[in-house]
Amino acid sequence: MSGISRFTPEQIATAKRHAKATPPDDLDPRIEALVNDLIGRVADKWTMLILEVLGEKGTLRFTRLGELVEGISQKMLTQTLRQMERDGLVARTVYPVVPPKVEYQLTPLGASLGAAFCGVWIWAAENLKQVERARVQFDEKAKTV
Amino acid sequence: MSGISRFTPEQIATAKRHAKATPPDDLDPRIEALVNDLIGRVADKWTMLILEVLGEKGTLRFTRLGELVEGISQKMLTQTLRQMERDGLVARTVYPVVPPKVEYQLTPLGASLGAAFCGVWIWAAENLKQVERARVQFDEKAKTV
DNA sequence: GCCGTTACTCTCTTTTTGGTGCGTATAACA
DNA sequence: TGTTATACGCACCAAAAAGAGAGTAACGGC
Numbered sequence: 001m002s003g004i005s006r007f008t009p010e011q012i013a014t015a016k017r018h019a020k021a022t023p024p025d026d027l028d029p030r031i032e033a034l035v036n037d038l039i040g041r042v043a044d045k046w047t048m049l050i051l052e053v054l055g056e057k058g059t060l061r062f063t064r065l066g067e068l069v070e071g072i073s074q075k076m077l078t079q080t081l082r083q084m085e086r087d088g089l090v091a092r093t094v095y096p097v098v099p100p101k102v103e104y105q106l107t108p109l110g111a112s113l114g115a116a117f118c119g120v121w122i123w124a125a126e127n128l129k130q131v132e133r134a135r136v137q138f139d140e141k142a143k144t145v
Numbered sequence: 146m147s148g149i150s151r152f153t154p155e156q157i158a159t160a161k162r163h164a165k166a167t168p169p170d171d172l173d174p175r176i177e178a179l180v181n182d183l184i185g186r187v188a189d190k191w192t193m194l195i196l197e198v199l200g201e202k203g204t205l206r207f208t209r210l211g212e213l214v215e216g217i218s219q220k221m222l223t224q225t226l227r228q229m230e231r232d233g234l235v236a237r238t239v240y241p242v243v244p245p246k247v248e249y250q251l252t253p254l255g256a257s258l259g260a261a262f263c264g265v266w267i268w269a270a271e272n273l274k275q276v277e278r279a280r281v282q283f284d285e286k287a288k289t290v
Numbered sequence: 291g292c293c294g295t296t297a298c299t300c301t302c303t304t305t306t307t308g309g310t311g312c313g314t315a316t317a318a319c320a
Numbered sequence: 321t322g323t324t325a326t327a328c329g330c331a332c333c334a335a336a337a338a339g340a341g342a343g344t345a346a347c348g349g350c
Contacts, residue, residue, distance in 0.1 A: 031270070031273070033215070034273055035266070035269045035270050035273060036194065036215070038269045038273060038276060039190070039193060039265065039266070039269050040190045042265070042269065043188045043189075043190065043193060043265065044188070045184065045185045045188060048184060048188055049181060049184075061296085061297090062296075062297055062298080063296070063297075070177075070178065070181065073338070073339055073340080074297085074298075074339095075299090075338070075339070075340090076337095076338070076339085078297085078298065078299085079338095085283065086279065086280055086283040086284070087276050087279055087280060088275060088276055088278075088279025088280075088282075088283075094297095097347090098295085098296085098345085098346050098347040098348075099294085099295040099296040099297080099345095099346080099347080099348090100295085100296045100297050100298080100345090100346085101296075101297085102296085102297065102298090109272060109275055109276070109279070112268060112272070113265075113268055113272075115264070116264040116265045116267065116268035117264070117265060118264065119260070119261040119262070119263070119264050120184065120187070120188070120258075120261045120262060120264075120265065121180070121184070122261065123257060123258055123261035124180045124183045124184050124187065125176070125180050127254060127257070127258075128176070128179055128180060128183060130233060130254055131183060131232050131233055131254070133233075134231065134232055134233025134254070135231055135232060135233075137233075138230065138231040138233075139231075206326085206327090207326075207327055207328080208325095208326070208327075218308070218309060218310085219309095219310095219327085219328080220308070220309070220310090220329095221307090221308065221309090223327080223328065223329085224308095239327095242316095242317090242326095243315080243316045243317045243318080243325090243326085244315090244316075244317080244318090244324085244325045244326040244327080245315085245316090245325090245326045245327050245328080246326075246327085247326085247327060247328085
C-alpha cells in the first residue's frame with residue numbers, strides 16, 4: 001500500500017491518457033492470448049508485493065527485501081526476482097565483494113507496471129470493508145440454507 | 146482486453162481522484178496485511194479473466210461464460226464464480242426453470258474492480274513487446290555465461 | 291583455524307491447484 | 321419411452337507450486 005505515492009504523477013497521467021485512447025474493442029485474438037498470458041505472469045501475488053516494496057524503497061538488497069515482503073520464503077523471493085528480471089521489471093546489480101552484495105531496483109518498465117497496479121491497491125484498500133461484509137452475508141445465507 | 150472500454154469514464158475518474166487523495170504512506174500494518182490478502186485473492190488469473198468478459202458482455206449464463214473465458218474448465222469456472230460471489234463481485238441469479246438457467250453479472254463492486262484493473266490490461270498490451278525483448282535478451286545472456 | 295556474513299542452490303516433503311469423468315434433477319420434445 | 325438440455329456436485333488423480341532445511345563459496349576478523 002505504502003508504495004503507491006512513489007509512482008510519479010506523470011506515470012499515472014500516462015496511464016490515464018492511454019485509457020482514453022484505447023479503441024472500443026481489441027483486434028487480434030493472437031495478441032489477446034499473449035496479453036492474457038502476460039497478465040497471468042504479472043498478476044502474481046509475490047510479483048505484486050515485490051513491485052510494491054521496491055517501488056516504495058527504491059533499492060534493496062536481497063535479505064532486506066525478504067524482510068519487507070511479509071511472509072515470502074527465500075525460495076519464492078529468488079524465484080520471483082529472477083522471473084521479474086527476465087521480464088525486464090527489475091535490475092539486479094551484483095557487487096563482487098565478500099560477503100556477497102546484490103541490489104535490486106525497478107527498471108522504468110517495472111515502475112510503469114507499479115503505476116498500473118496503483119488502482120488495484122487503492123481499490124483493495126477502499127473496498128476492504130465492503131468485501132468483508134459481503135463475505136459475512138454470503139456465509140450466513142449459506143448456513144441457514 | 147476488449148472489456149476495457151466498458152468501464153465508465155466516471156469509474157476511471159473516481160480511481161484517479163483517489164490516486165491523488167491517497168496519503169503518502171499507509172498507516173495500520175493490520176490493514177496492510179488484509180489488503181495484501183485481498184490482493185492475493187483478487188489478482189487471480191481466472192478472476193481477472195471472468196471480470197473482463199463479464200465487464201464486456203454484461204450478463205451471461207454459465208455455459209456461455211465458460212465458452213468466452215478461454216481455456217477455463219467447468220470446475221474452475223464454478224469455483225471462481227463462487228468465490229467472486231462470496232466477495233460480492235458478481236451477482237448470481239437463478240431462474241427456477243427446466244433446464245436450469247443461471248445468470249451472472251458484475252455488481253457495482255465488481256465493476257469498480259474491473260475499472261481498477263483497467264490500467265494493468267493497458268500496460269500489458271502496451272509493453273508486451275518490450276517484455277518479450279527483455280526475455281530474449283536475458284535468455285541469450287544466460288546461454289553465453 | 292574457526293566463525294560469521296550473504297545470497298543464494300539443492301533436495302525433500304507437503305500443499306495447492308487443476309483436470310476428467312460421472313452422477314443428478316426435470317421437463318419439454320420426438 | 322428415450323433423448324436432450326443446463327448447471328452444477330463429487331470423487332479421484334496428476335501436476336505444479338510452495339515450504340523447510342541443509343549446504344556452499346569466499347573472505348575478513350578473532
